[in-house]
Each structure stands twice: as structure tokens, then as C-alpha cells.
Amino acid sequence: MEISENVLRLAREYSSLSEEERNEFASLVIPPDDREVGFEWRDEIDQRVREIDEGRVRLTEGDDFMRRFKAV
Numbered sequence: 001m002e003i004s005e006n007v008l009r010l011a012r013e014y015s016s017l018s019e020e021e022r023n024e025f026a027s028l029v030i031p032p033d034d035r036e037v038g039f040e041w042r043d044e045i046d047q048r049v050r051e052i053d054e055g056r057v058r059l060t061e062g063d064d065f066m067r068r069f070k071a072v
Contacts, residue, residue, distance in 0.1 A: 003062035
């Protein structure tokens with residue numbers, strides 16, 4: 001599965017949002033029945049975004065990941 005440029009762009013833009021803006025965004029894209037589960041993941045998502053922003057993790061392009069995954 002290849003990650004599109006649009007999705008990567010959205011992920012980068014999402015990481016620049018404030019916590020309040022992230023919550024607002026989540027309320028727009030998560031269907032109402034799934035919001036409770038979505039908000040339970042908020043802390044995990046926020047932590048992962050912080051790790052990216054602080055350079056503690058290295059992002060991998062989808063194609064590169066799939067190539068290495070299939071090689072294992």
C-alpha cells in the first residue's frame with residue numbers, strides 16, 4: 001500500500017496544529033460512533049507527532065517500508 005502525497009502532506013500539516021485544533025479536526029473526520037475510540041487514541045497520536053517533531057524517530061516512505069517488509 002502506497003501512501004499518497006496528499007496523505008503525507010496532511011500528516012505534516014496535522015503535526016503543526018495545536019491540541020485544540022487537532023481535537024477539532026478529529027471531530028470532523030471521525031464518524032460520530034467512533035469518536036470515543038478516536039479520542040482514546042489522541043494521547044498516543046500526540047506523542048508520536050511529538051517524537052517526529054523532535055527528531056526522535058525517522059519517517060519512512062510507504063514504498064520503502066513495503067519493500068523492506070516484503071523482504072523479511
